[in-house]
Amino acid sequence: DADVTQTPRNRITKTGKRIMLECSQTKGHDRMYWYRQDPGLGLRLIYYSFDVKDINKGEISDGYSVSRQAQAKFSLSLESAIPNQTALYFCATSDARTGDNQPQHFGDGTRLSIL
Amino acid sequence: RKEVEQDPGPFNVPEGATVAFNCTYSNSASQSFFWYRQDCRKEPKLLMSVYSSGNEDGRFTAQLNRASQYISLLIRDSKLSDSATYLCVVNAYSSNTGKLIFGQGTTLQVKP
Secondary structure, three states, rough: OOEEEEOEEEEEEEEEOEEEEEEEOOOOOOEEEEEEEHHHHHHHEEEEEEOOOOEOOOOOOOOOOEEEEEEEEEOOOOOOOOOOEEEEEEEEEHHHHHOOOOOEEEOOOEEEEEE | OOEEEEOOOOOEEEOOEEEEEEEEEOOOOOOOOOEEEEEOOOOOOEEEEEEOOOEEEEEEEEEEEEEOOOEEEEOOOOOOOOEEEEOOOOOOOOOOOOEEEEOOOOOOOEEE
């Protein structure tokens, strides 16, 4: 079983719809992250969380919101989806217990298309 | 200037070749450095951390030059399975926030 699981893996929806992407992890890591990846732009950080109820904006948080209600879960919401939010979304985790600058471990990704 | 810059390639090499990628970073206070590998439409996976003294893992060697602010990855005896995009990754700030900055990646194609 994957340590970092994202659901759904693929989603096609229409402009204006509310969408939630879920991420759960069994690694016991404190820190969780949401990224989007677009061709030619690389990975960009949307939001991150260092603990339950801790939420921090990344470089491209507009149009997104997140929730961290439990250590193992970090969900990303698009309140009113628009076509330029079509992208590949990744959740990642890292372990702060072994030092502050640890590598991140990624889920399989969610391919989201907004029509 | 981008915070992490890589030559996007593609690098097309024959099997068995040695290939090197470089990456430059802008924040001189960065402390942690990594190379990730990403296959097409898949998640990035940690290939190796990069240590100040340089480090090796089998056919892969990573080097760090703090004075010039660049990182390199050397792949010896390339295999077909090495074909992927290689991401250079640097921690964002010296204050140890856990945030990482990802380069856009360098694409490697190993040909038979």
